[in-house]
Amino acid sequence: MRQLRTFAPVLAPLALVAVTAIVGSFFERSTEIYFINALVAVSIVVALYVFVGNSGVLSFGHIAFVAVGSWTAGVLSVPVEEKPATMPNLFGFLSDTTVGNIPSLLLAALVGGLFALLAGLPLMRLSGLAAGIATFAVLEITNNILRYYERVGPGLNVFSSVPETTDMQQAAIGAIVAIVVAFLYQVSRFGRQLRAARDDAPAARAVGISVYLQRLIAFALSGALAGFAGGLYVHYLPINADVVYLDLTFITLAMLVIGGMTSLWGAVVGALAVSGLDSLLAEAENGLGGVDLPSGSRIVVVGALMAIVLILRPSGITGGKEIRLRRVARVAPAKEGAT
Amino acid sequence: MSAVLASGLTDFLRSAIEPQVQVDAIGIGAIYALMAVGIGLVFGVLRLVNFAYGQLVMAGAFALAFASDRDWPVWLGIVLCFGVVIALSMAMDRVVFRPLRTQSPATMLVATFAVAFLLQAIALLIDQSDDTLGEPAASLAKLNLPWTILGTDVRKITVVAIVTAAVCLVALVLFLGRTTVGLQMRAASMDFQTARLIGVRANRVIGSAVLVSGILAAIVAVMLTVQQPLVTSTFALRETIVVLAGVVVGGMNKLLSATLGGFAIGYASGLLGGALPTEQSQYLPSFLFGLVILTLLVRPAGLFTRGRGPVERV
Numbered sequence: 001m002r003q004l005r006t007f008a009p010v011l012a013p014l015a016l017v018a019v020t021a022i023v024g025s026f027f028e029r030s031t032e033i034y035f036i037n038a039l040v041a042v043s044i045v046v047a048l049y050v051f052v053g054n055s056g057v058l059s060f061g062h063i064a065f066v067a068v069g070s071w072t073a074g075v076l077s078v079p080v081e082e083k084p085a086t087m088p089n090l091f092g093f094l095s096d097t098t099v100g101n102i103p104s105l106l107l108a109a110l111v112g113g114l115f116a117l118l119a120g121l122p123l124m125r126l127s128g129l130a131a132g133i134a135t136f137a138v139l140e141i142t143n144n145i146l147r148y149y150e151r152v153g154p155g156l157n158v159f160s161s162v163p164e165t166t167d168m169q170q171a172a173i174g175a176i177v178a179i180v181v182a183f184l185y186q187v188s189r190f191g192r193q194l195r196a197a198r199d200d201a202p203a204a205r206a207v208g209i210s211v212y213l214q215r216l217i218a219f220a221l222s223g224a225l226a227g228f229a230g231g232l233y234v235h236y237l238p239i240n241a242d243v244v245y246l247d248l249t250f251i252t253l254a255m256l257v258i259g260g261m262t263s264l265w266g267a268v269v270g271a272l273a274v275s276g277l278d279s280l281l282a283e284a285e286n287g288l289g290g291v292d293l294p295s296g297s298r299i300v301v302v303g304a305l306m307a308i309v310l311i312l313r314p315s316g317i318t319g320g321k322e323i324r325l326r327r328v329a330r331v332a333p334a335k336e337g338a339t
Numbered sequence: 340m341s342a343v344l345a346s347g348l349t350d351f352l353r354s355a356i357e358p359q360v361q362v363d364a365i366g367i368g369a370i371y372a373l374m375a376v377g378i379g380l381v382f383g384v385l386r387l388v389n390f391a392y393g394q395l396v397m398a399g400a401f402a403l404a405f406a407s408d409r410d411w412p413v414w415l416g417i418v419l420c421f422g423v424v425i426a427l428s429m430a431m432d433r434v435v436f437r438p439l440r441t442q443s444p445a446t447m448l449v450a451t452f453a454v455a456f457l458l459q460a461i462a463l464l465i466d467q468s469d470d471t472l473g474e475p476a477a478s479l480a481k482l483n484l485p486w487t488i489l490g491t492d493v494r495k496i497t498v499v500a501i502v503t504a505a506v507c508l509v510a511l512v513l514f515l516g517r518t519t520v521g522l523q524m525r526a527a528s529m530d531f532q533t534a535r536l537i538g539v540r541a542n543r544v545i546g547s548a549v550l551v552s553g554i555l556a557a558i559v560a561v562m563l564t565v566q567q568p569l570v571t572s573t574f575a576l577r578e579t580i581v582v583l584a585g586v587v588v589g590g591m592n593k594l595l596s597a598t599l600g601g602f603a604i605g606y607a608s609g610l611l612g613g614a615l616p617t618e619q620s621q622y623l624p625s626f627l628f629g630l631v632i633l634t635l636l637v638r639p640a641g642l643f644t645r646g647r648g649p650v651e652r653v
Contacts, residue, residue: 134636137632138628141629303453
């Protein structure tokens with residue numbers, strides 16, 4: 001029973017992802033794509049949550065790890081014979097190698113994680129706004145280099161001829177893998193130590209927790225998950241450097257905060273709610289069910305609703321709490337998120 | 340390898356000390372410093388990093404383009420620009436920031452993202468309604484012509500920017516130092532709770548900070564529109580991001596250090612833009628943000644702050 005209660009919080013997000021995937025697969029391709037998009041968004045937001053949610057430090061740099069993952073998986077999956085046409089300036093070892101779908105995703109995670117580890121070594125000493133701006137600087141530099149350095153990718157062009165292996169099944173499995181990894185991390189001793197440091201840093205230090213080390217571990221792990229999500233992304237859309245840049249940074253952070261940034265449940269709910277709303281409005285722009293919005297008004301509505309949700313529920317839709325198996329009335333309220 | 344690096348560095352320094360590059364860099368620095376004051380003032384009283392500040396500037400630029408399109412005289416366009424920006428700035432505070440005043444910095448920051456999104460999307464709708472990309476604001480363009488002083492082309496707007504920035508900063512110092520509201524604003528930015536306890540009225544102080552930062556945004560809008568007369572929905576977005584980085588690098592807790600940070604990053608980007616060889620100039624953002632990271636690692640509390648600064652509760 002106790003075991004069950006420890007693992008109960010992961011069931012709700014998993015169920016939600018499964019339901020999304022099953023409902024989505026009943027639709028035809030043009031609508032199905034919204035559901036795939038939402039599931040890829042879940043993977044990115046869960047990756048972001050592993051660091052931001054557990055450490056309480058905002059990161060604007062995670063889309064850099066998504067971008068690096070996309071580049072890794074994208075460059076390595078294009079068939080060798082097509083590389084000279086689309087990416088003529090690649091390094092020799094990149095243009096001579098092609099790997100399959102699963103290895104490309106694993107390599108994306110590896111490269112994303114290593115990059116996050118290297119970036120985190122100096123940056124995790126910072127906190128507060130300085131950390132926010134420094135992680136943002138990582139995004140700027142990464143985007144700038146990917147955009148112009150054609151030895152490692154297509155530069156300003158879009159990735160073409162990457163096999164489109166991220167279908168509904170792969171997007172759902174990817175989101176589930178991300179959620180399970182994030183959950184196992186947050187109930188591990190590392191996750192608990194980092195959350196202790198988030199809630200009361202001096203007390204955490206007093207019991208011997210190294211805040212720097214715990215943040216670094218979380219940063220590297222979430223970088224790996226972000227790289228993995230980037231791999232999923234490039235296997236589903238022909239993206240370029242503009243796609244994995246500012247807009248994606250803001251929308252994923254907004255998803256996390258709107259869902260409730262201190263819980264995994266919040267990350268998943270936020271990603272699905274905002275993607276769902278965005279897709280509905282996109283359909284409405286094309287004239288759905290009598291509603292006919294002028295094109296471009298979608299972002300106006302999403303922006304306004306984001307502001308309204310934040311004003312009415314500043315700690316997010318879920319209040320930043322995990323879902324409980326049972327509500328047990330106790331005299332002393334249980335610590336949030338610990339269950 | 341090191342010889343190549345050394346000669347590259349010498350070339351860089353040689354172009355960097357050219358008067359042309361210096362004047363342009365100071366001009367950019369002056370405008371960025373004004374934006375930094377606008378962001379720093381609001382941060383001082385609200386602890387809010389206003390990401391939507393650039394959209395205020397963008398709204399002002401749209402107002403100028405609107406006036407220019409209807410052949411209004413320049414002064415009327417500028418009046419409209421000030422009116423729109425100040426009204427929007429006050430509305431933003433009343434509708435979004437006031438209800439969120441007691442929330443965590445993360446929530447407030449994301450709320451300003453939402454506002455920025457919203458304003459940018461509205462601007463895009465307006466922009467696309469006449470099937471053109473961008474609205475030209477041509478009536479101000481004559482300020483962009485150069486004067487030649489001792490062989491250096493100085494654009495009139497550069498002089499205007501430097502003079503305006505200097506005048507604004509002096510006026511602001513007088514306002515903060517010599518008026519009651521200014522004194523209350525300084526008190527509130529040091530310790531809001533205590534300031535309220537001794538009778539500082541929160542809404543009045545925050546309202547004045549928002550008003551002043553709106554006026555500064557309008558001034559910046561006029562000067563940026565002269566330099567880039569084609570107004571699009573992403574107008575001033577890039578500048579805001581760079582200024583935000585500059586403000587944090589300079590030190591956010593003091594208005595002076597934030598302003599110096601804004602100037603420094605504008606100056607640095609002008610210098611890099613003017614002095615980097617052409618084949619490397621596309622990597623300008625990497626150089627600039629590389630400097631940002633290095634500075635933050637060496638002086639996390641701010642480049643222009645004295646001592647270690649307050650201990651942050653991580």
